[in-house]
Amino acid sequence: MTVGDKGYAQRPEPATPTEDTVLEVDGLQVAFPSEDGLVRAVRGVSYRLERGAGLGIVGESGSGKSVTALAVMGLLPAAAKVTGSVRYRGSELLGLSDTRLSDIRGSGIAMIFQDPMTSLNPVHTVGAQIIEGLLRHNPDMSKRAARDRAVELLGTVGIPHPDRRADSYPHELSGGMRQRVVIAIAMANDPAVIIADEPTTALDVTVQAQVLEALETAREETGAALVLITHDLGVVAGHTDRVAVMYAGRVVESGTVEELFYEPRMPYTLGLLGSMPRMDRDDDRLTPIAGSPPSLLNLPPGCPFAPRCPMREDRCDRDEPSLHVVDAGGHRSACHFADRLVGMEAGAVFEATGADNESLARLARSDSEASSEASFEASSETAAEATAESESANDMNGSTDGTYGKGSR
């Protein structure tokens, strides 16, 4: 799959809500009290989704992706302190009763977790579980029609022999098939928004492709907006229109898929790009970002990425940059020096995240002497071999390899 396939990479976020806006998250903050103080897991996340739009939320482990999703769904533990605003079709969700929220979860907003068994009932057949969803939303539907539709939905998400599979229990299916059943159940509920939290992380690459295809089908057939949460930028390349990159509880860059891949304006995004497999380089070296994200307890002032950033200057240790618009299309970056990345060719950017860091180091020195050495260290590691379950031989075939290439633009 490549960036720009199916024309997805072209849809910027509208400046103001429209009649198609289904979800608005505004200044969302989540903190968890702990013995050592407040863990500030989400620090002011905002995004807006229109019907049918696809937003990828990307970041390393612990950056606040899941907590943001759980806050939207009203699924956080009672001790969590949640502020800001989450509006579904214009109505505020924060503070709603559990009953009302549960209604919205059942219909308006569907959530797909990494482990499909979180959502499936082990003692009912998968067909029965889809039928239940259908009848809940279509009380006048006959049982026969519901069964036919359930089988059709299983076929739509790529389950082979759907008529037979409808009578299977979840434990009789592979992990990839179970995840596709969860997607079929989400489709039966006809949601306006599907939030998928690392839906393919536990699956091998071929099976990942099948599940992503099924999600795409669900998005196309229901017109739902999709929030795809992943630590893997490659996954969002072919499956969303926009991307929000999260770091230390905040969005640090957002824009269309093309903007993020070809005109990144935040060194952290460059680091993520450098640490994924690419089709535009001859070797298969990956360049992991040196260091690790900061603790969310007592975050020091300044940019939380500064200790790992090759462009760090004194100012970065003092002021945390706001997420500001860096070009007319709504592309945003939370880097004081976002402008220094303007006009860099993708190749140069990628080089910058490569072995010697010369390009980024030069950028950092363009106004003054660099205050620290570049920290994207080289590595000769190759992409980890995907391991996991093996899908049944007659299962649907996928083709996404999770890489992207400049030539697709």
Ligand SMILES: Nc1ncnc2c1ncn2[C@@H]1O[C@H](COP(=O)(O)OP(=O)(O)OP(=O)(O)O)[C@@H](O)[C@H]1O
């Ligand atoms: N119930 C909780 N109580 C206290 N801290 C929590 C709780 N849930 C999450 N956190 C903390 O919030 C921060 C953000 O976690 P979150 O799960 O959103 O990260 P993530 O980006 O989704 O990472 P991953 O990909 O590993 O799931 C982490 O520091 C995590 O330890």
